[in-house]
Amino acid sequence: MHHNKGFGTRAIHAGQEPDPTTGAIMTPVYQTSTYVQESPGVIKDDYDYARSANPTRKALEANLASLEGGRYGLCFGSGLAALAACIHLLQSGDHVILCDDVYGGTYRSFDKVFKQFGITYDRVDMTDLNALEAAFTAKTRMVWLETPTNPLLKIIDIRAVASLAKSKGAIVAVDNTFASPALQNPLSFGADIVLHSCTKYIGGHSDVIGGALIVNDDGIAQRLKFTQNAVGAIMAPWDSFLLLRSTKTLHVRVQRHCENAARIADYLAAQPQVAAVIYPGREDHPHHAVAKKQMHGGYGGMITATLKGGLPAARTFLERVKLFSLAESLGGVESLIEHPAIMTHASIDKHLREAIGIGDGLVRFSVGIEDVEDLIEDIAEALAAI
Numbered sequence: 001m002h003h004n005k006g007f008g009t010r011a012i013h014a015g016q017e018p019d020p021t022t023g024a025i026m027t028p029v030y031q032t033s034t035y036v037q038e039s040p041g042v043i044k045d046d047y048d049y050a051r052s053a054n055p056t057r058k059a060l061e062a063n064l065a066s067l068e069g070g071r072y073g074l075c076f077g078s079g080l081a082a083l084a085a086c087i088h089l090l091q092s093g094d095h096v097i098l099c100d101d102v103y104g105g106t107y108r109s110f111d112k113v114f115k116q117f118g119i120t121y122d123r124v125d126m127t128d129l130n131a132l133e134a135a136f137t138a139k140t141r142m143v144w145l146e147t148p149t150n151p152l153l154k155i156i157d158i159r160a161v162a163s164l165a166k167s168k169g170a171i172v173a174v175d176n177t178f179a180s181p182a183l184q185n186p187l188s189f190g191a192d193i194v195l196h197s198c199t200k201y202i203g204g205h206s207d208v209i210g211g212a213l214i215v216n217d218d219g220i221a222q223r224l225k226f227t228q229n230a231v232g233a234i235m236a237p238w239d240s241f242l243l244l245r246s247t248k249t250l251h252v253r254v255q256r257h258c259e260n261a262a263r264i265a266d267y268l269a270a271q272p273q274v275a276a277v278i279y280p281g282r283e284d285h286p287h288h289a290v291a292k293k294q295m296h297g298g299y300g301g302m303i304t305a306t307l308k309g310g311l312p313a314a315r316t317f318l319e320r321v322k323l324f325s326l327a328e329s330l331g332g333v334e335s336l337i338e339h340p341a342i343m344t345h346a347s348i349d350k351h352l353r354e355a356i357g358i359g360d361g362l363v364r365f366s367v368g369i370e371d372v373e374d375l376i377e378d379i380a381e382a383l384a385a386i
Helices: 007-013 055-067 079-087 104-117 129-135 158-167 218-231 237-247 250-269 288-294 310-320 350-356 372-384
Strands: 072-076 095-099 120-124 140-146 171-175 193-197 211-215 274-278 302-307 336-338 362-366
Touching (some): 007 055, 007 250, 055 211, 055 237, 072 218, 079 171, 079 211, 079 218, 140 158, 158 171, 250 302, 250 372, 302 310, 310 372
Parallel strands (some): 140 171, 171 193
Antiparallel strands (some): 072 211, 274 302, 336 362
């Protein structure tokens, strides 16, 4: 339904029909654990038990699938639960290639949880295709990447990575959390699986934890669906309902996030206290051309900046901002700011963090949708304190 319509139209209508009983325009919260059967084993639309299927969750799954241009959507209790379902596609002895700059929780899952089951991994800078090619072994079954990456905002060429991985027989999974479906659709560039932490831009209001996978391939979809049900880390009906509210405004929110971030990135770059600014929308970003090719409608709400003066400068700055709240997470309507080395990426060993450039002067901005002049004034006052 609506697959040929524009993104904003699909955001509001895909997967959602008025309730057949009452005509309620919003999908009800089906707060039930089971469904009555007419006769043993005679069930309606695969509704036998609510872990396996729930109408509220199903509406969200269809909505997100449409937004990513995919055929199947699956929702989980968190982004990491969705990641775990993907890793369950693998077996002992399999090898995974991760991008070197990757969300700390993703790294922790591979390094601390699944390594003990004999699933090995290597981290590689995927902006270097030769390095990526060299990382493949006979056992490589999956390539896992983010773009833009977290927190260094590297841009990885999805199409190039996917075609290389395909030639080696590996599944390609793209964590599309930072871009959101509004700006980038990895399935259209050859990815097999798209992951979202729905907690971020899809949720957009800092009030839900959730994860989603979107796929096109029937076989992969069936295996993931089996795992979703068998392992059981599903999204609750209420959270599904809240996210259905959120996707309806995704396109307008993301547009404002992008406009604000572009202005703030340019402002930061002109300040004497700032050593470097990383924003994919700026011409000085080393992978700007790739971003321009695979992102549409903007370059996201995330900015990373390095302050001169290292940790003392960063600490002073982070203590002084008022509108930017010092907190983990991102993608909410309110602006957030954080220190990756101490906060979100602390689960990555210090020498690994520093090797890829996550230094003590690095701060990460999640630019919200407030009035941009107020945000710039807030930054200016905090910079002045350094």
